[in-house]
Amino acid sequence: MSKNSMLYKGVLFEDSFDNYLGRESTSICQFLYFLCIDDIAKHVERTFYTNKSWHFKYSVSSMIKLFVVKCFRQLSYDKTISSLTDEEAILLSFYDENGQIKLPSGGTLHHFMKYRLGEKGVNEIMMLIGEKILKxxxxxxxxxxxxxxxxxxxxxxxxxxxxxxxxxxxxxxxxxxxxxxxxxxxxxxxxxxxxxxxxxxxxxxxxxxxxxxxxxxxxxxxxxxxxxxxxxxxxxxxxxxxxxxxxxxxxxxxxxxxxxxxxxxxxxxxxxxxxxxxxxxxxxxxxxxxxxxxxxxxxxxxxxxxxxxxxxCEKIHGHIKGTVKFDIRRVRNQSRKLYSLLSFIAYQLLVLTEMQNKVEDKNSFGRYF
Structure with a gap:
């Protein structure tokens, strides 16, 4: 199992995925803390942003992980933000150099996923995740x-x-x-x-x-x-x-x-x-x-x-539908393809987290909330 370290308010914290395997329930944010998608975030920064540093008020990898939380909890954008505790915000790296928690608004997360990335960006991320899973x-x-x-x-x-x-x-x-x-x-x-x-x-x-x-x-x-x-x-x-x-x-x-x-x-x-x-x-x-x-x-x-x-096939398709919102109810016609792909990559990222941390029980997300 991998170990992760985080510097917060000048203190170095270390944690291991092993510490959470025996628990009956764990926050999905704690689970995603052990997901490494730095290379995917770098690709997004190079491809979908200009070279102006002021664009990066929030970490790209943190924004992607936050969207996974939205899909997993099946909440609206605003309710996803309000559902986060201070500890969960820190686990997703939403804090500044002074240790102050800085969360995006629901509108900011929506704009990042729908307009900054769009279908083109989501398809590229899906390909990068698929490649990592294959390796x-x-x-x-x-x-x-x-x-x-x-x-x-x-x-x-x-x-x-x-x-x-x-x-x-x-x-x-x-x-x-x-x-x-x-x-x-x-x-x-x-x-x-x-x-x-x-x-x-x-x-x-x-x-x-x-x-x-x-x-x-x-x-x-x-x-x-x-x-x-x-x-x-x-x-x-x-x-x-x-x-x-x-x-x-x-x-x-x-x-x-x-x-x-x-x-x-x-x-x-x-x-x-x-x-x-x-x-x-x-x-x-x-x-x-x-x-x-x-x-x-x-x-x-x-x-x-x-x-x-x-x-x-049918078993895993059913599991995807039980884990994230994988239907087109209450989704505008022009956004259906995008949100179906987004739900799919959210599930892919959950699978990738398990694989990176060598979890033996595949597709086992029942204990996360």
């Missing part, structure tokens, strides 16, 4: 699924989804193991499959080292199979229909035929199968590569066991 995780298996962001039944902007029987938007979430890495937001009737390529690109930019990437039948297409395999060097574990058949164009004989046919472009029939598939993908025969990969899954007797690991 701390030993998991090699990713999974993607969508979950409803419920709206009021009277909401005129939200779509009614007959499958979920409610008005809603959708959150499409990629996890590695049980750790949330990346999210996109769409309307409630949007398809799942078109979102996959954005998640693949995000994982690629994070330098994710994966062996498997699982998805349900909503993502079943030849292009999705080949995109996962080519971009992430991972095996696609995508559920297929019960009446799925072997595609002849994806058989080894047809692969060789097309590699040989395109010999002028560099096709080598004697190359290993992986090289042949990579060659076909790069000359535009992506669907044929996907057919080959899907055929392999149909023949693979261990496929069902690999696919079962995807079952964690």
């Amino acid at each position: 701390l995780s030993q998991e090699k298996e990713a999974k993607i699924d969508s979950t409803p962001l419920e709206a009021s039944r009277y909401d005129k902007h939200a779509d009614y989804n007959p499958h979920y029987e409610c008005k809603m938007d959708k959150a499409h979430i990629t996890m590695v193991g049980t750790y949330p890495i990346f999210m996109t937001h769409t309307k409630g009737l949007s398809g799942d499959s078109p979102e996959l390529i954005d998640h693949i690109e995000a994982l690629k930019n994070m330098n994710a080292n994966l062996e498997f990437y699982s998805a349900d039948g909503g993502y079943d297409s030849f292009l999705n199979h080949s995109d996962i395999w080519y971009n992430l060097n991972a095996k696609p574990i995508i559920s297929y229909a019960s009446n799925a058949v072997i595609n002849q164009e994806g058989e080894e004989e047809r692969i060789d035929h097309w590699v040989n046919k395109k010999w002028k472009l560099g096709g080598d029939i004697h190359a290993p199968m992986e090289n042949k598939l990579r060659f076909l993908y790069e000359i535009g025969r992506k669907e044929q590569v996907g057919m080959y990969l899907r055929n392999q899954n149909i023949r693979d007797e261990t496929f069902d066991d690999q696919y079962k690991k995807r079952a964690e």
Whole structure:
């Protein structure tokens, strides 16, 4: 477990995460005291501020942590500020060089999150957190699924989804193991499959080292199979229909035929199968590569066991909704994407705090208030 030190009114205080593991309840601010996001704060300062020092009346990392408190306590901006005790304000580093507590107003926190960062900034922070989680995780298996962001039944902007029987938007979430890495937001009737390529690109930019990437039948297409395999060097574990058949164009004989046919472009029939598939993908025969990969899954007797690991998705989605406000009720239409992403990164930061402090019980926030 890590130790943290803090200089307050000329006195050096040291504390360890170990001291709070046995307690039945602990302030969420005490928990976040052990979260290190200095690199993320530096990125925000460089990217979303000018070089004028007067901008930094409040620490960027403190403002981000304060927003996590807002999401966790599910309070308004003003009530979040008034809910903080002096001790909690100190734990979040809201004090000046003289030790006087200096808290931002609710309006200042709102402006920082909605206008200073905005969707662009929140997406960049999500990527940075995802990258940090991947570095701390030993998991090699990713999974993607969508979950409803419920709206009021009277909401005129939200779509009614007959499958979920409610008005809603959708959150499409990629996890590695049980750790949330990346999210996109769409309307409630949007398809799942078109979102996959954005998640693949995000994982690629994070330098994710994966062996498997699982998805349900909503993502079943030849292009999705080949995109996962080519971009992430991972095996696609995508559920297929019960009446799925072997595609002849994806058989080894047809692969060789097309590699040989395109010999002028560099096709080598004697190359290993992986090289042949990579060659076909790069000359535009992506669907044929996907057919080959899907055929392999149909023949693979261990496929069902690999696919079962995807079952964690719904459990973690439910846990996110039980921990932070992860719906679109009472949120203005133009702000829904932003606030869904903000709630998601708040949960990510809670997970990151556990990982940085080597907490054994994953996603265990029940004892914090």
